[in-house]
Amino acid sequence: MSETLLKVEALEKFFPVKAGIFKRTKGYVKAVNDVSFEVKAKETLSLVGESGCGKSTLGRSILRILEPTGGKVLFNDKNILDYSKQDLRKMRRDMQLVFQDPYSSLNPRMTVRELVSEPLYTHFSISKMEADQRVDEILEKVGLPLEHSKRYPHQFSGGQRQRISIARALVLKPKLVVADEPVSALDVSIQAQILKLLVDLQEEFDLTYLFISHDLNVVKHISDRVGVMYLGKIMELADTEALYEEPLHPYTKALLSAVPTSDPLVKKERIILKGDVPSPTDPPSGCPFHQRCPLAEEKCQNVLPEFVQVRPKHWVACHLVEQ
Amino acid sequence: MAPILQIKDLQIDVKMDEEVLNVVKNINLEIGKREIYGIVGESGSGKSLTSLAIMGLLASPPLQVSKGEIFFEEDKDLLKLSSRELRKIRGNKISMIFQEPMSALDPLFTIEDQLMESLKFHTKLSKKEMKRACVKIIEKVGIPRPEQIMKEYPHQLSGGMRQRIMIAIAMLCNPKLLIADEPTTALDVTIQAQILDLMKELRDDFETSILMITHDLGVIAETCQRVAVMYAGEIVEETDVVSLFHRPKHPYTKGLLKSMVGDRSDALYSIPGKVPSVEQMPKGCRFVTRCPEAMDICEKVSPDDLEVADNHRCKCWLYQKEMANHV
Numbered sequence: 001m002s003e004t005l006l007k008v009e010a011l012e013k014f015f016p017v018k019a020g021i022f023k024r025t026k027g028y029v030k031a032v033n034d035v036s037f038e039v040k041a042k043e044t045l046s047l048v049g050e051s052g053c054g055k056s057t058l059g060r061s062i063l064r065i066l067e068p069t070g071g072k073v074l075f076n077d078k079n080i081l082d083y084s085k086q087d088l089r090k091m092r093r094d095m096q097l098v099f100q101d102p103y104s105s106l107n108p109r110m111t112v113r114e115l116v117s118e119p120l121y122t123h124f125s126i127s128k129m130e131a132d133q134r135v136d137e138i139l140e141k142v143g144l145p146l147e148h149s150k151r152y153p154h155q156f157s158g159g160q161r162q163r164i165s166i167a168r169a170l171v172l173k174p175k176l177v178v179a180d181e182p183v184s185a186l187d188v189s190i191q192a193q194i195l196k197l198l199v200d201l202q203e204e205f206d207l208t209y210l211f212i213s214h215d216l217n218v219v220k221h222i223s224d225r226v227g228v229m230y231l232g233k234i235m236e237l238a239d240t241e242a243l244y245e246e247p248l249h250p251y252t253k254a255l256l257s258a259v260p261t262s263d264p265l266v267k268k269e270r271i272i273l274k275g276d277v278p279s280p281t282d283p284p285s286g287c288p289f290h291q292r293c294p295l296a297e298e299k300c301q302n303v304l305p306e307f308v309q310v311r312p313k314h315w316v317a318c319h320l321v322e323q
Numbered sequence: 324m325a326p327i328l329q330i331k332d333l334q335i336d337v338k339m340d341e342e343v344l345n346v347v348k349n350i351n352l353e354i355g356k357r358e359i360y361g362i363v364g365e366s367g368s369g370k371s372l373t374s375l376a377i378m379g380l381l382a383s384p385p386l387q388v389s390k391g392e393i394f395f396e397e398d399k400d401l402l403k404l405s406s407r408e409l410r411k412i413r414g415n416k417i418s419m420i421f422q423e424p425m426s427a428l429d430p431l432f433t434i435e436d437q438l439m440e441s442l443k444f445h446t447k448l449s450k451k452e453m454k455r456a457c458v459k460i461i462e463k464v465g466i467p468r469p470e471q472i473m474k475e476y477p478h479q480l481s482g483g484m485r486q487r488i489m490i491a492i493a494m495l496c497n498p499k500l501l502i503a504d505e506p507t508t509a510l511d512v513t514i515q516a517q518i519l520d521l522m523k524e525l526r527d528d529f530e531t532s533i534l535m536i537t538h539d540l541g542v543i544a545e546t547c548q549r550v551a552v553m554y555a556g557e558i559v560e561e562t563d564v565v566s567l568f569h570r571p572k573h574p575y576t577k578g579l580l581k582s583m584v585g586d587r588s589d590a591l592y593s594i595p596g597k598v599p600s601v602e603q604m605p606k607g608c609r610f611v612t613r614c615p616e617a618m619d620i621c622e623k624v625s626p627d628d629l630e631v632a633d634n635h636r637c638k639c640w641l642y643q644k645e646m647a648n649h650v
Contacts, residue, residue, distance in 0.1 A: 187538060188540070189578065192591050193593040193594075195591055196591045199591070254513060259512055260516075261544050262568070263544060264543075
C-alpha cells in the first residue's frame with residue numbers, strides 16, 4: 001500500500017477572463033490553485049467540496065482533459081504534463097474517467113456493445129472476437145446481463161447506465177480511475193448498489209480511485225483518505241476516520257455539521273455558515289475562507305495559510321490550528 | 324386540532340392512446356396546523372404528482388385525478404373548485420417552491436417585478452405598501468441589502484439566494500400551507516442547512532404548515548414531524564418521524580434507511596432491482612419484485628393500508644397476517 005501511483009505537485013489551472021472589444025485578458029479564474037497531494041496504489045482518495053470549488057477541474061487537469069497552466073502531475077514517477085499527444089494517448093489506457101451524468105455521457109446511437117468496445121479499438125489493435133470476449137467479461141463483472149448488450153442507452157435506467165459507463169472505463173484495465181460524482185444523479189437505493197460495485201471492482205482489479213464528490217456521506221463510506229477543497233485549494237487532507245472524527249479546519253467542521261442527521265432524535269450542534277462561496281475570479285485576500293469563517297482573526301485576512309502537516313498523515317491550511 | 328389539508332383516497336391516472344394507466348393510488352394524509360409533513364420517495368414514486376394535484380397543476384390531459392378528495396381548511400374540496408376560485412387560493416393561501424430556482428424564476432424580470440406580481444393579483448395594496456411588504460419579506464428570508472437586490476435579475480444571484488427569493492415570493496401572502504418540492508436538492512450542504520433553518524423559522528413566525536417533498540431521508544429527519552413514504556405511486560408507510568427512523572415497519576422503509584450511506588453500519592446495503600414501470604406494475608403489492616420478505620400472497624393481492632401501531636400506518640402483508648392470527 002505504500003507505493004505512490006499519482007503525485008500532484010503545485011498544480012494550477014487558471015482560466016483567463018476576457019473582456020472588452022479586443023478580448024484582452026482581464027484576470028483569471030483560479031479554479032485550481034497550487035494543489036499538491038499523493039495517491040498511493042490501490043487506495044481511494046476522495047476530494048469533497050461545494051460546487052465551484054474546483055474539484056472537477058482538478059480531476060480533469062490530472063488527466064489532461066483540461067490542460068493545466070502550472071505544476072506537475074507525476075504518474076508512476078513520470079510527469080505526464082511533458083508528454084506528447086501520442087504518448088499521452090498511450091498513458092490514458094491506465095487512467096480512466098467515470099462521469100457524473102450517465103444520461104449525457106453515452107452516445108445514444110451506439111449499442112452497449114459498441115460503447116464498451118470503442119475504447120478497446122481506440123487503444124489496441126485487437127480482433128473483433130477478442131474484443132467481444134473482453135466486453136462480455138466486463139459486462140458480467142459490472143452486473144449487466146449479456147442479452148442487454150444489443151440495447152441502446154435510452155432503454156436503461158440511470159443506475160444501469162452508470163454500470164455501462166463503469167464498464168467502458170474498466171474494459172481497458174486501467175490503474176487509476178477518476179470518478180467524478182459517479183452516484184450524484186442516482187436515487188438513494190441505487191447509489192448504494194453502484195458504490196458497492198465500485199468497491200468490489202477495486203478489489204478485483206487492484207484499482208486506485210480518485211473519487212470526486214460533494215456528498216460527505218458517500219465519501220465516508222468508500223475512502224481511505226479524504227481531501228476537502230474550497231475555492232481551488234485543498235484545506236484539509238487526512239485519513240477518513242481522522243477527518244470525520246477530529247476535523248481540524250473550521251470549514252471541514254462546518255461542512256460536516258451541515259450534513260443532515262440520519263436520526264431525528266439526535267440534534268446536532270450546527271455551524272451555519274454565513275453567505276455563499278466567493279467568486280473565484282476575485283478570491284479574498286489571505287485565507288480564502290476568512291469571510292465565512294466563524295473563528296477568523298486579523299491574520300487570516302492578510303496572510304495565506306500554508307498547507308502543512310500538523311499530525312501524522314494530517315495536513316491543514318489554517319492559521320488557527322497548532323502544529 | 325382540525326387539519327389544514329386532508330387528502331382522501333386520491334388517485335391519479337394517465338391516459339395513453341388506448342389504455343388508462345394508474346400512477347398514484349390510495350393517498351390518504353392529513354397535515355395539521357404548523358406541522359411540517361414529509362413525503363419521501365425515489366424518483367417516479369408519485370410524490371411530485373401528489374403535490375401538483377393539490378395545487379391543481381396536473382398536466383391534464385394526459386394526467387387526471389380520477390378519484391378522491393382534497394380538503395383545504397376543512398370544508399373546501401380543492402378538486403371541485405373552479406379554476407377561478409383555485410387561482411384565488413394558489414399563491415395566496417397555498418403556495419409552492421420548486422427544486423430548481425433558476426427555471427422557476429423569469430429571467431426577463433427583476434426580483435421586484437416577480438415579487439410584486441403575486442401581491443398585485445392577491446391584494447389591494449398601494450404601490451408603496453407593496454414595495455414595503457417586499458422589502459420586509461426579503462429581509463425576513465435573510466438577504467442583505469433588500470433595496471438593491473430587488474433591482475437585480477435572477478441570473479445575478481447565487482443558487483442559495485435564488486431559493487431564498489422563491490421562498491420570499493411564496494411567503495409574501497402569508498400562506499396557510501407551503502408546498503416545498505425538493506427545495507434543497509440543487510443546493511450545496513452548507514446552503515441546504517441555511518435554507519432548512521430558514522424554513523423552520525418561517526414556520527414558527529408565520530404559523531404556516533409545510534408539505535416537504537424530498538428523496539433525502541436526512542432532510543426528513545432534520546425538519547419533519549410526520550412522514551409518508553411513497554413507493555410506486557402509493558403510500559406504503561405513514562407515521563411520526565421518530566417511529567419511522569427507529570421502528571420502521573415496511574420492508575421498503577427498512578431498506579431505504581439501511582441504504583442511507585453514512586453514519587450507520589459499515590457494510591453498504593442496497594435494495595436490489597428498480598422501481599417497476601407504470602406499464603409493468605405488479606398485480607399485488609407493488610414492492611413485491613424487490614422485497615426480501617415477499618410471500619406468495621404478496622404477488623397476488625395488494626395489501627390494505629392498516630394501522631399497525633398507534634398513529635402508524637403500513638401497507639404490507641407481514642402485518643396483516645399478524646392481525647389475522649390475532650383474531
